[in-house]
Amino acid sequence: xxxxxxxxxxxxxxxxxxxxxxxxxxxxxxxxxxxxxxxxxxxxxxxxxxxxxxxxxxxxxxxxxxxxxxxxxxxxxxxxxxxxxxxxxxxxxxxxxxxxxxxxxxxxxxxxxxxxxxxxxxxxxxxxxxxxxxxxxxxxxxxxxxxxxxxxxxxxxxxxxxxxxxxxxxxxxxxxxxxxxxxxxxxxxxxxxxxxxxxxxxxxxxxxxxxxxxxxxxxxxxxxxxxxxxxxxxxxxxxxxxxxxxxxxxxxxxxxxxxxxxxxxxxxxxxxxxxxxxxxxxxxxxxxxxxxxxxxxxxxxxxxxxxxxxxxxxxxxxxxxxxxxxxxxxxxxxxxxxxxxxxxxxxxxxxxxxxxxxxxxxxxxxxxxxxxxxxxxxxxxxxxxxxxxxxxxxxxxxxxxxxxxxxxxxxxxxxxxxxxxxxxxxxxxx
Numbered sequence: 001x002x003x004x005x006x007x008x009x010x011x012x013x014x015x016x017x018x019x020x021x022x023x024x025x026x027x028x029x030x031x032x033x034x035x036x037x038x039x040x041x042x043x044x045x046x047x048x049x050x051x052x053x054x055x056x057x058x059x060x061x062x063x064x065x066x067x068x069x070x071x072x073x074x075x076x077x078x079x080x081x082x083x084x085x086x087x088x089x090x091x092x093x094x095x096x097x098x099x100x101x102x103x104x105x106x107x108x109x110x111x112x113x114x115x116x117x118x119x120x121x122x123x124x125x126x127x128x129x130x131x132x133x134x135x136x137x138x139x140x141x142x143x144x145x146x147x148x149x150x151x152x153x154x155x156x157x158x159x160x161x162x163x164x165x166x167x168x169x170x171x172x173x174x175x176x177x178x179x180x181x182x183x184x185x186x187x188x189x190x191x192x193x194x195x196x197x198x199x200x201x202x203x204x205x206x207x208x209x210x211x212x213x214x215x216x217x218x219x220x221x222x223x224x225x226x227x228x229x230x231x232x233x234x235x236x237x238x239x240x241x242x243x244x245x246x247x248x249x250x251x252x253x254x255x256x257x258x259x260x261x262x263x264x265x266x267x268x269x270x271x272x273x274x275x276x277x278x279x280x281x282x283x284x285x286x287x288x289x290x291x292x293x294x295x296x297x298x299x300x301x302x303x304x305x306x307x308x309x310x311x312x313x314x315x316x317x318x319x320x321x322x323x324x325x326x327x328x329x330x331x332x333x334x335x336x337x338x339x340x341x342x343x344x345x346x347x348x349x350x351x352x353x354x355x356x357x358x359x360x361x362x363x364x365x366x367x368x369x370x371x372x373x374x375x376x377x378x379x380x381x382x383x384x385x386x387x388x389x390x391x392x393x394x395x396x397x398x399x400x401x402x403x404x405x406x407x408x409x410x411x412x413x414x415x416x417x418x419x420x421x422x423x424x425x426x427x428x429x430x
Contacts, residue, residue: 005409005427008033008063009054011041012426013412014079015419016270016339016396017136017153017189018094022410023082024058024402028112031056031400031408033426034080034092036073040423041414049074051094053082055114056428058406066114068092068106073099076419081137083148083168084402088112091139091168093150097419098133101126103152105168123162123171129155140194141167145224149174149200157186158243159204177226177235178204179243184211188246191269191281193344198222201274203281204246209266209335213256216267216283216310217249218317229312252310252317253283260321262287264306268335273342273401277314280347280378282307282340284325305337307352309378320378323370324356326363329395330418338367338393341409344401348374351386351397351409358383367393369411386429395424406430 012035014021022033032055039048051069056062068080077097085091088111095103103123109116125134138151148168154160156179163174178188183206190204200221205214218229226235229250235241253267266289270282287306305325311318322340329336338353350372355364358372358381369386387394390413397411407430414424 005429006061006063007425007427008056009035009052009065009426011037011043011047011424012052012054013038013076013416013422013424014396015077015136017077017138017191018079018081019138019192020082020401021079022398022400022408023084024400024406024408025084025112026403026406027088029058030112031058031406031428032082032090032114033400033410033428034082035412035426036076036078038074038420038422038424040421041425046071049078051078051080053080053092053114054426058408058430064115066117068094068117069104069120072096074420076422077135081139081150083139083141085141085167087167090114091148092117093137093139093168095134095137095152098135101129101131101134103134103137103150103162103171105171107168125152125154128173132157138192139168140192140200141196142194142198142200143196144198151177151190151192153186156182159188159190161239163239174239175241176243177202177238177241178246180245183207189269191272193272193274193279195274195276201272201279203252203269203272203283204249205267205269206246209268209286213265214267215247215251215255216253216269217246218252218279218281218312219249229317230315250317252281253285253308253319257319259306259308259319262306263289264308265289266335270307270339271341273344273347275347277312278347279312280342281310282322282342282350283310284308284335284337284339286335305335307337307340307354309350309374311347311377313377318377322350322372322378322381323352323354323358324361325352326355329367330416332418339396341397341399343399343407345404345407351399353395353397353411357385359385366390367395369394369397369409
């Protein structure tokens with residue numbers, strides 16, 4: 001593996017509840033990565049809030065940044081979701097962080113070319129969401145239905161959906177996935193993984209982990225129906241549904257579970273990937289519970305987090321420890337960690353960002369990226385350092401899907417003070 005990543009965008013970051021944030025276009029032999037620029041980075045206030053797509057030519061190593069919307073809002077939650085339509089044109093969808101009521105989208109003018117985009121269009125959630133705002137975009141196409149789904153946090157801050165029967169040219173409201181009386185900030189943080197053919201898998205929480213001691217649940221969408229892990233129908237039809245309680249799905253992680261002597265609570269969804277009914281997920285949680293603000297300069301075995309690896313073999317979910325995730329990434333967000341990613345082309349391989357070396361258990365000066373491999377479904381791991389001795393944090397890795405012959409790991413590195421203030425660059429390692 002090369003030791004040095006290349007920078008493809010000198011100012012960018014993303015949250016982890018939009019997808020695909022990065023993807024490979026095998027026809028153009030390019031990698032596309034969406035992100036949001038911050039005023040603290042290169043370009044300053046005039047660039048802050050730009051919604052951008054960086055395109056890396058995988059043959060030459062050259063990259064270029066294209067702007068989808070100038071100065072929309074400086075917030076990593078607004079990162080665009082990307083999709084390649086059957087005609088080869090790109091669809092990009094993005095939304096603000098609850099500060100207005102629009103899901104926005106643009107379609108590239110030419111197939112397999114991100115240099116020029118058609119006009120921005122908007123879906124207005126105002127009446128549906130009673131003016132409470134919309135957040136996140138998650139695009140998944142099912143060829144069997146000739147339909148594209150966009151999963152948005154909107155009505156009652158529930159996971160809601162938009163549907164398009166013309167590959168994103170126009171959209172209509174599609175109902176809600178989940179709903180329940182709201183506790184605290186929002187209802188359910190959901191991660192999605194689609195096979196592009198006939199199935200979209202998802203994992204979700206109860207609420208925000210700072211407001212509720214979350215468990216994690218799994219289900220999947222097929223034939224306009226929501227199922228639990230074993231295939232039991234829990235919501236039919238899905239489109240037009242008022243939403244169900246997510247606890248009707250299969251429990252993957254139960255709050256209060258004990259693993260390796262740690263009592264684990266306040267779960268959060270990190271990543272989900274699948275190949276058929278073989279699924280792998282990464283979950284973050286608090287170890288030995290605390291409700292206070294977690295301190296960066298803490299003793300590592302107190303007030304810290306764990307990353308867990310969950311594997312589904314088509315019948316059962318098995319949960320194993322993955323890595324120590326350390327204290328809170330940000331002082332005001334006690335459940336933020338460096339996160340991790342499952343390789344979509346090899347579910348036995350993961351990448352994690354942590355300030356604790358998983359090989360030795362020793363703390364490092366900054367968050368580093370490590371590659372882990374398992375040969376027994378996650379029970380044991382072998383680790384390799386991807387970065388080491390860094391002078392800045394390396395955060396929120398992604399393994400880009402789209403072409404099984406291309407292995408591209410993306411993350412951003414630098415200094416992050418909040419979701420709205422960061423000096424970070426987007427890098428890729430092949």
